[in-house]
Amino acid sequence: MADEMTAYVIEEYGDPDVFTRTTREVPEPEANEIRVDVTASSVNPVDYKIRQGALPDFAPAFPATLHCDVSGVVDAVGADVEAFEPGDAVYGMPGGAGRQGALAEYVVGDAGTFARAPESISLEAAAALPVVALTAWEMLTDxxxxxxxxxxxxxxxxxxxxxxxxxxxxxxxxxxxxxxxxxxxxxxxxxxxxxxxxxxxxxxxxxxxxxxxxxxxxxxxxxxxxxxxxxxxxxxxxxxxxxxxxxxxxxxxxxxxxxxxxxxxxVLVILPVLLGDRQERIGEELAEIAELVDDGALEPHIEERFGFDEVADAHRRAEAGDFNGKLLLVDD
Ligand SMILES: NC(=O)c1ccc[n+]([C@@H]2O[C@H](COP(=O)([O-])OP(=O)(O)OC[C@H]3O[C@@H](n4cnc5c(N)ncnc54)[C@H](OP(=O)(O)O)[C@@H]3O)[C@@H](O)[C@H]2O)c1
Structure with missing residues (x-):
C-alpha cells in the first residue's frame, strides 16, 4: 500500500478556513491498535471548539488531524488485537482529541475505541453516532x-x-x-x-x-x-x-x-482517549448502541452530507447552529 495518505489538518487555531489538505504518512497500528480505512466522520461541537483554540488541552499535536467520530473498514490490526480482523466494518471514537483523528484516509486507534458498525444503517451514517450516542448513553444509563x-x-x-x-x-x-x-x-x-x-x-x-x-x-x-x-x-x-x-x-x-x-x-465522553485508560469502555458501549440501532430503537437524523474537502463549510454550518441532528462528513 502507499506510504502516504490525504489528510485535512490545521497547523494553527483559526476560523473554518484554517483547514488545509495535505499528505501525511499512513500511520502504523501499535500492538493494541487497529488501522481503519475511513468511510465517514461527522461534526461535533468539540471538533470546532478544538479548531477555534477553545480547548487547547484536547488538541492533537500540530499539524492536527481533527474529528472524533469515524466509520470505516478495518485495514490492519496490531499483534495483540483479537476482536477485529481486516475487512470488518466498524465505527468508533479513536481520536481527534488527544491524538490524531478521522479527517484522513486512514485513522489508527486503540482497538477498544471501536465496535462493529450497526448493520441496519449505512456505514456512512454510522459515523453520525459515536460521540453523541456515547454521551446520551452515559448520561441516561451510567x-x-x-x-x-x-x-x-x-x-x-x-x-x-x-x-x-x-x-x-x-x-x-x-x-x-x-x-x-x-x-x-x-x-x-x-x-x-x-x-x-x-x-x-x-x-x-x-x-x-x-x-x-x-x-x-x-x-x-x-x-x-x-x-x-x-x-x-x-x-x-x-x-x-x-x-x-x-x-x-x-x-x-x-x-x-x-x-x-x-x-x-x-459526562466527559472523550476522557478514556485523553487518558489512554479504560478505552475499552467506548467499544463496549458502542456495541450496545449498535444493538439499539439494529433493533430499530435508535436512528441518527442526518441533516446534510459534506465531502471531507468541504469541512470548512460543514464547520460554518455547525457553528451557525441552523440545523437539526447531525452534519455528516464523507471521504468521497
Ligand atoms: N462533555 C461531553 O462529553 C460532551 C459530549 C458531547 C457534546 N458535548 C457538548 O454538549 C453540547 C451539545 O452538543 P450537541 O452535539 O448536541 O450540539 P448541537 O447539535 O449543536 O445541539 C445543541 C442544541 O442546543 C440548543 N442550544 C441552546 N442554546 C444554544 C446555543 N447558544 N448555541 C447552540 N445551541 C444551543 C439548540 O437547541 P434549541 O435551538 O432548541 O435550543 C441545539 O439544538 C455542546 O456544547 C458540546 O460541546 C459535551
Whole structure:
C-alpha cells in the first residue's frame, strides 16, 4: 500500500478556513491498535471548539488531524488485537482529541475505541453516532438510571446529543418531554418519540413542570446545553431527582441542589482517549448502541452530507447552529 495518505489538518487555531489538505504518512497500528480505512466522520461541537483554540488541552499535536467520530473498514490490526480482523466494518471514537483523528484516509486507534458498525444503517451514517450516542448513553444509563414511566426532560432535544437522548429515554420506557426553539425542531422531536414537546422560548419552567409532571418535577433532567439550561434544570427536577449534563463551564448557584437533595452527573465522553485508560469502555458501549440501532430503537437524523474537502463549510454550518441532528462528513 502507499506510504502516504490525504489528510485535512490545521497547523494553527483559526476560523473554518484554517483547514488545509495535505499528505501525511499512513500511520502504523501499535500492538493494541487497529488501522481503519475511513468511510465517514461527522461534526461535533468539540471538533470546532478544538479548531477555534477553545480547548487547547484536547488538541492533537500540530499539524492536527481533527474529528472524533469515524466509520470505516478495518485495514490492519496490531499483534495483540483479537476482536477485529481486516475487512470488518466498524465505527468508533479513536481520536481527534488527544491524538490524531478521522479527517484522513486512514485513522489508527486503540482497538477498544471501536465496535462493529450497526448493520441496519449505512456505514456512512454510522459515523453520525459515536460521540453523541456515547454521551446520551452515559448520561441516561451510567450517571443515572431511568425506570419505566419516569418523567425525563430533554433540553436541546433536536441537537446532536439531545436527539439521541430522546430516543434512548423512550427506549428505556420513560415519559419523555423534549424542548426545542422552532416549529421545525419541535416537529423532529415529536417524530423521534417524545411524548410532549415544549417551546422553552415562550413557556416558563413552572408552566412546563405543571403541564407535564402535575407540578411534581421531572425525575431526570437531561441537559446537553449548560448555562441557563443548567440553571432551569435545577428548578425543573423533583426533590431527590437527578440532573445530567455535558456542560459545566458556567458558574452556577448549587443551593437548589442542597435544598432538594439532588444528584448531578457530568459526562466527559472523550476522557478514556485523553487518558489512554479504560478505552475499552467506548467499544463496549458502542456495541450496545449498535444493538439499539439494529433493533430499530435508535436512528441518527442526518441533516446534510459534506465531502471531507468541504469541512470548512460543514464547520460554518455547525457553528451557525441552523440545523437539526447531525452534519455528516464523507471521504468521497
Ligand atoms: N462533555 C461531553 O462529553 C460532551 C459530549 C458531547 C457534546 N458535548 C457538548 O454538549 C453540547 C451539545 O452538543 P450537541 O452535539 O448536541 O450540539 P448541537 O447539535 O449543536 O445541539 C445543541 C442544541 O442546543 C440548543 N442550544 C441552546 N442554546 C444554544 C446555543 N447558544 N448555541 C447552540 N445551541 C444551543 C439548540 O437547541 P434549541 O435551538 O432548541 O435550543 C441545539 O439544538 C455542546 O456544547 C458540546 O460541546 C459535551
Amino acid at each position: 450517571k443515572t438510571t431511568v425506570g419505566s414511566d419516569d418523567d425525563v426532560l430533554v433540553y436541546g432535544a433536536s441537537g446532536g446529543v439531545g436527539h439521541v437522548g430522546v430516543q434512548v429515554a423512550d427506549w428505556l420506557d420513560a415519559d419523555v418531554t423534549g424542548t426545542a426553539s422552532s416549529d421545525e425542531k419541535r416537529d423532529l422531536v415529536g417524530a423521534l418519540g417524545a411524548d410532549a414537546v415544549v417551546d422553552y422560548t415562550t413557556t416558563d419552567v413552572e408552566t412546563y413542570v405543571e403541564d407535564h409532571t402535575s407540578g411534581a418535577g421531572f425525575d431526570v433532567v437531561f441537559d446537553p446545553v449548560g448555562d441557563d439550561h443548567l440553571a432551569t434544570a435545577f428548578e425543573a427536577v423533583r426533590p431527590y431527582g437527578t440532573v445530567v449534563t455535558t456542560e459545566s463551564s458556567s458558574t452556577q448557584d448549587l443551593s437548589p441542589m442542597h435544598a432538594n437533595s439532588l444528584d448531578l452527573g457530568v
